[in-house]
Amino acid sequence: MPSGKPSLMEPNLSYRVENELSAGNIQHELWPLDEIDPKKAKFPCCVVWTPLPIVSWLAPFIGHVGICREDGTTLDFSGSNLVNIDDFAFGSVARYLQLDRKQCCFPPNLAGHTCKHRYKHVEYGSAITWDDAIQSTARHFEHKSYNLFTCNCHSFVANCLNRLCYEGSMSWNMINVAALLLFKGTWVDGLSVLRSFLPFMVVLCLGVFVVGWPFIIGLFSFSLLLIGWFLLGTYCF
Numbered sequence: 001m002p003s004g005k006p007s008l009m010e011p012n013l014s015y016r017v018e019n020e021l022s023a024g025n026i027q028h029e030l031w032p033l034d035e036i037d038p039k040k041a042k043f044p045c046c047v048v049w050t051p052l053p054i055v056s057w058l059a060p061f062i063g064h065v066g067i068c069r070e071d072g073t074t075l076d077f078s079g080s081n082l083v084n085i086d087d088f089a090f091g092s093v094a095r096y097l098q099l100d101r102k103q104c105c106f107p108p109n110l111a112g113h114t115c116k117h118r119y120k121h122v123e124y125g126s127a128i129t130w131d132d133a134i135q136s137t138a139r140h141f142e143h144k145s146y147n148l149f150t151c152n153c154h155s156f157v158a159n160c161l162n163r164l165c166y167e168g169s170m171s172w173n174m175i176n177v178a179a180l181l182l183f184k185g186t187w188v189d190g191l192s193v194l195r196s197f198l199p200f201m202v203v204l205c206l207g208v209f210v211v212g213w214p215f216i217i218g219l220f221s222f223s224l225l226l227i228g229w230f231l232l233g234t235y236c237f
Contacts, residue, residue, distance in 0.1 A: 030101055034072060038188045041092060042072030045130060047157055049095040049181050050088065057199040059223045061182060064090045067157045069131050075138055077156035080146045083138045094192035095185040101130055105165040115165040124170060125163050133163040150233045154178055173234045 033044040046068045055062050066076030066088055078089035105115040106128050115121055125140075127133035137160040144151055154174035161172040187193050207215035 031070075033070060036096070036098065037072070038093065040072075041074065041086075041088065043068045043074065043093060043096050044070055044072040044098070045101060046072075046096045046098045047177070047181060047185075048074060048088065048093040049185060050091050050093055051196045051199075052090055056196065057203050058219060059226055060197055060200040061178075061223075062226065063094075063196075064088075065153045065157050065177065065181065067134060067160050069134055070129075075134055075156075077141045077144070077146065077153050081142055081144070082146070083141055083156075085138075091195075092192075093188055094196050095181060095187055097181055097185045099166065103167045104130065104133075105168070106130075115168050115170075117165060117168075117170050120170060121165050126165070127163050130164065133160050136163055149229055150237065174230055175234050178230075 034042065036043050036046065047065060048068060049063045049065050051060065051063045064076065064078070066074045066084075068074050073086045074084075074088045074093070076084050076089055078084055105113055105121065105126065107113040107118075107121070107126050108128060110118065110122060113121060113126075125136055127136060137156060140159065141156050146152065152174065154177045158172040158174060158177050161177070162170045166172065204216070204219065207219065211218075
């Protein structure tokens with residue numbers, strides 16, 4: 001082909017090169033993470049959990065959650081218009097689960113989505129890096145009113161996982177975030193297990209000693225009521 005005439009293949013070639021460069025720019029963000037270090041409260045790319053005062057004494061499966069940036073810094077939603085950074089509310093982390101960034105969708109453009117929710121993901125608010133998703137969620141929740149049952153710390157983490165489209169899903173909510181940590185989370189140490197369950201055991205023993213077996217029925221009913229309310233708040237309201 002004469003050198004003076006443009007090739008029809010050149011635009012397609014340029015388009016492919018541009019896409020490959022864009023993908024490469026995103027891929028370099030997945031640098032190796034530092035080791036998890038509970039002593040320094042560093043949990044890179046983890047969802048973290050700690051027991052709540054009073055509430056966890058009655059229902060130990062309920063606690064406070066947050067999510068960590070790639071450098072291990074924890075962010076959590078603990079009050080109206082309040083997102084804590086590197087200051088995990090209600091005490092140190094007791095349980096954590098490190099998530100795989102390769103299970104996230106980081107689209108450089110609309111055509112670069114690896115998930116099946118391309119347009120829904122864009123409308124919800126996609127992210128090009130892990131930290132970008134957390135920053136967007138933090139900005140969003142800085143203007144939200146806290147509600148224990150409908151807009152809480154679990155909602156904050158769920159919003160972030162939806163922006164990441166983690167595991168190809170955009171259906172993260174309070175219930176499946178809690179279940180994720182409950183069934184897959186790792187305890188930091190034995191002391192974390194103790195401070196999570198000891199208050200509950202003390203309350204249970206005192207209740208049985210003072211009230212008797214009806215206390216167990218009441219405590220069980222309270223737990224069912226909480227679970228039912230969270231289910232209604234998540235899937236109905």
